[in-house]
Amino acid sequence: MPPEQNPSFAAAFAPALLDPTRTVPAIVTGPNGKAAGRRYAVYRNNVTVSLIDALAAIYPAVLRITGPDFFRAMARFHVRRTPPASPLLFDYGHGFPDFIAQYEHAQAVPWLADVARIERAWLDAYHARDAAPLSPARLSAIVPERLADIVFTPHPALGIVRSPFSAVTIFAANRDDAPVERIDASTPEDALITRPEFDVTVRRLPPGGAVFAACLASGRSLGEAAASALEASPEFDIASNIAGLIEAGAFTSLAPGDA
Amino acid sequence: MTTEIAHSTSAIPLRYSTPIGGVAGTSFKPEHLQAILGAGRQRGFFEVHAENYMGAGGPPHRALEAIRRDHPLSLHGVCMSIGGPQPLDKAHLARFRSLVARYQPALVSEHLAWSTHETSFFNDLLPLPYTEATLRYVCDHIDQVQEAIRRPLLLENPSTYVAFRDSSMAETDFIRAIAERTGCRLLLDVNNVFVSATNQGFSALEYLADFPLSRVGEIHLAGHAEQADDEGDLLLIDSHDGPVADAVWRLYEIVIQRRGPVPTLIEWDSKIPDWPVLQAEAAAAQAILDGCRPAALVGDCHAA
Numbered sequence: 023m024p025p026e027q028n029p030s031f032a033a034a035f036a037p038a039l040l041d042p043t044r045t046v047p048a049i050v051t052g053p054n055g056k057a058a059g060r061r062y063a064v065y066r067n068n069v070t071v072s073l074i075d076a077l078a079a080i081y082p083a084v085l086r087i088t089g090p091d092f093f094r095a096m097a098r099f100h101v102r103r104t105p106p107a108s109p110l111l112f113d114y115g116h117g118f119p120d121f122i123a124q125y126e127h128a129q130a131v132p133w134l135a136d137v138a139r140i141e142r143a144w145l146d147a148y149h150a151r152d153a154a155p156l157s158p159a160r161l162s163a164i165v166p167e168r169l170a171d172i173v174f175t176p177h178p179a180l181g182i183v184r185s186p187f188s189a190v191t192i193f194a195a196n197r198d199d200a201p202v203e204r205i206d207a208s209t210p211e212d213a214l215i216t217r218p219e220f221d222v223t224v225r226r227l228p229p230g231g232a233v234f235a236a237c238l239a240s241g242r243s244l245g246e247a248a249a250s251a252l253e254a255s256p257e258f259d260i261a262s263n264i265a266g267l268i269e270a271g272a273f274t275s276l277a278p279g280d281a
Numbered sequence: 282m283t284t285e286i287a288h289s290t291s292a293i294p295l296r297y298s299t300p301i302g303g304v305a306g307t308s309f310k311p312e313h314l315q316a317i318l319g320a321g322r323q324r325g326f327f328e329v330h331a332e333n334y335m336g337a338g339g340p341p342h343r344a345l346e347a348i349r350r351d352h353p354l355s356l357h358g359v360c361m362s363i364g365g366p367q368p369l370d371k372a373h374l375a376r377f378r379s380l381v382a383r384y385q386p387a388l389v390s391e392h393l394a395w396s397t398h399e400t401s402f403f404n405d406l407l408p409l410p411y412t413e414a415t416l417r418y419v420c421d422h423i424d425q426v427q428e429a430i431r432r433p434l435l436l437e438n439p440s441t442y443v444a445f446r447d448s449s450m451a452e453t454d455f456i457r458a459i460a461e462r463t464g465c466r467l468l469l470d471v472n473n474v475f476v477s478a479t480n481q482g483f484s485a486l487e488y489l490a491d492f493p494l495s496r497v498g499e500i501h502l503a504g505h506a507e508q509a510d511d512e513g514d515l516l517l518i519d520s521h522d523g524p525v526a527d528a529v530w531r532l533y534e535i536v537i538q539r540r541g542p543v544p545t546l547i548e549w550d551s552k553i554p555d556w557p558v559l560q561a562e563a564a565a566a567q568a569i570l571d572g573c574r575p576a577a578l579v580g581d582c583h584a585a
Binding site: 030031032033035036039040048049050051052053054056057058059060061062064065068069072073076105106107108109110111112147148149150151152153178179217220 | 332333335336337338339340341342343359360362365366367370373395396397398399400401402403404405407409410415442443444445446447480481482483508509510511512514516518
């Protein structure tokens with residue numbers, strides 16, 4: 023067959039790479055009439071293993087918690103169902119936390135998906151655009167009667183992850199090799215992820231802090247954000263929360279607002 | 282932190298870089314950053330996978346700026362999918378171009394392979410049939426890359442495990458035709474030649490005799506692993522996870538004798554060793570390059 027009639031060899035070669043039920047593409051062969059089975063399997067293996075490795079690199083705490091065998095089996099399902107749509111592998115796996123939440127064999131560890139969400143936000147922060155964080159002095163310079171109207175520009179690295187479980191504590195305890203003490207997983211914890219300079223930091227937000235930070239990040243005014251936070255959590259303290267967010271590097275600038 | 286390089290992104294037009302000559306370099310791995318910086322400016326160069334530095338900011342760019350400050354850089358693209366039938370990803374090409382503009386690498390290379398089909402990225406260097414039809418679009422893709430980066434690309438020969446029933450050209454003929462039509466230069470991966478020769482049952486020496494060596498602007502050396510094919514015969518895997526094999530060193534010496542000194546990279550991408558181990562591999566390549574140099578000046582090096 024002339025090659026012009028078969029321009030898309032890739033369409034024949036690709037589907038079996040991530041689908042073990044498909045046979046080896048008929049367009050390939052070994053040399054001198056040899057079989058192509060184990061040869062094509064090299065590509066299948068490279069693709070699957072390298073993508074599982076990519077997820078393992080993005081989600082080291084999930085890997086440590088589940089152990090490598092469980093993790094790789096879970097990741098293999100995800101890789102086959104949702105291969106990357108971009109060649110930038112550090113951007114892969116945004117759907118993995120939701121996959122974990124639905125994964126039949128992970129139902130006994132309901133906080134695992136939230137730990138994964140923190141890890142994904144950690145890597146997003148790591149690669150985020152560089153930007154100088156807002157100086158605390160800028161807030162001090164605002165006259166009190168204008169405070170409620172000011173709005174903030176979120177830092178490119180800012181991330182917020184809310185969890186009904188102790189996801190921040192579990193995340194922090196599993197990002198290195200140190201022994202893990204027993205953790206009560208039932209305390210709701212919200213994570214603030216920032217990278218003011220070059221080190222990503224993950225902190226626990228105080229009660230109401232996640233609602234407050236999310237409102238500010240979406241461009242709502244300080245007064246509106248504080249009202250929402252108080253509604254969500256009566257013990258919310260605006261002074262310590264805004265100071266904490268600025269100190270963590272959550273914003274790059276502030277503006278007087280429209281009022 | 283210096284922002285010198287970062288600020289030059291749009292200010293400096295893309296230009297040919299200064300040739301770096303017959304020096305040996307290594308893959309740059311972040312785990313070696315402190316050891317490299319601690320040793321100060323050294324002879325050699327560092328090669329990075331372009332895609333690892335396509336994030337907007339953060340520590341990867343700090344590390345690369347620190348390396349680039351004192352050393353020539355080789356930017357090695359892994360994911361452009363030049364060998365695939367679908368059009369190049371314009372966004373990816375723009376990212377590649379801006380890395381070239383930002384870091385002004387001495388060497389810029391990509392692969393004769395593909396990795397994306399439709400919207401799926403497979404993260405592997407997949408093979409293509411060698412035909413007039415595939416030659417045409419591979420040349421179109423290289424034209425587009427070279428227009429974007431405004432310099433000749435170094436195109437790398439692949440490691441392959443299968444053959445295509447449709448292939449009508451030898452790999453060396455295919456590569457020579459690409460170079461002639463596009464003006465691109467070539468990155469000769471000697472380990473890939475050895476791996477493919479073993480897997481496809483051809484002679485590595487004959488391949489090298491047919492390869493357009495005068496176009497070669499960089500050489501890669503790497504380790505490989507051994508498996509077996511369906512018939513139980515040796516199948517080599519381009520694994521980049523160990524030292525360069527003795528047989529590959531011998532082929533490399535032959536290439537340098539014929540071609541003269543060319544920038545040579547030790548590639549080591551997994552099971553990364555301590556920095557002195559990688560450095561010693563580069564020193565071994567440098568010794569071969571330097572052994573050739575005096576002879577090259579009087580022309581003896583080209584006696585084959």
